[in-house]
Amino acid sequence: MKIHIVNGPNLNLLGKREPEIYGSQTFDDFLERLREKFPKITFTVFQSNIEGELINALQDVGFSYDGIILNPGGYTHTSVAIGDCVAAIATPVVEVHISNIFSREEFRKQSYVSAKAKAVISGMGLYGYEAAARYFFENRK
Numbered sequence: 001m002k003i004h005i006v007n008g009p010n011l012n013l014l015g016k017r018e019p020e021i022y023g024s025q026t027f028d029d030f031l032e033r034l035r036e037k038f039p040k041i042t043f044t045v046f047q048s049n050i051e052g053e054l055i056n057a058l059q060d061v062g063f064s065y066d067g068i069i070l071n072p073g074g075y076t077h078t079s080v081a082i083g084d085c086v087a088a089i090a091t092p093v094v095e096v097h098i099s100n101i102f103s104r105e106e107f108r109k110q111s112y113v114s115a116k117a118k119a120v121i122s123g124m125g126l127y128g129y130e131a132a133a134r135y136f137f138e139n140r141k
Contacts, residue, residue: 001040003136004061004091005031005129007047008054008073014098014126021099023125030126038133051075055085062089067136069129071096076111083112092118094132098125 007027010017015026027047035043046057054075058068062085070093075082086093095113100123114120119135121128 001067001137001140002042002044002061002065003067003069003133004057004065005043005045005069005071006054006057007045007071008075009049011071011073012047012049023098025126027126030129034130034133037130038137041133041137043133051079051081055081058082058085058089058093062091065091066140067091067132068093069096069132069136070094070113070117071098071129072113076101076113077107078112080112083116086113086116092136094118094135095120096128096132097122098128099123 011027014022015024031043031045048054048057054072058070061068068091070086072079072082072095076097093116095111095117102122121131124131
């Protein structure tokens with residue numbers, strides 16, 4: 001099973017960026033434990049602060065992988081193009097947010113991705129990625 005994790009802007013700063021919201025763990029440390037928990041899943045990861053690069057990363061695996069875990073970061077609330085990309089690809093996408101976007105600023109409650117995603121996980125910290133991986137693993141064909 002192959003799952004691609006696509007992280008949007010500022011998620012490269014996990015562990016440093018606003019730890020009261022996003023925690024103090026780096027994504028690399030989390031990913032190591034995720035791989036240990038799911039040895040039958042091959043995880044690939046892409047992170048970018050650039051919208052077009054995120055779209056390219058989704059399209060690159062959007063017809064060949066078993067699942068995509070997408071945290072579009074701030075582009076969640078602004079990018080019609082990323083939402084359109086999720087709708088255009090065949091690989092199912094689970095949208096993940098570390099913080100609960102519905103308990104934050106009003107503008108964060110709008111997502112241009114959610115309606116096109118298979119599921120949305122919000123507010124579970126980094127565990128949201130694990131929950132998404134478990135969903136794909138338990139529902140594989």
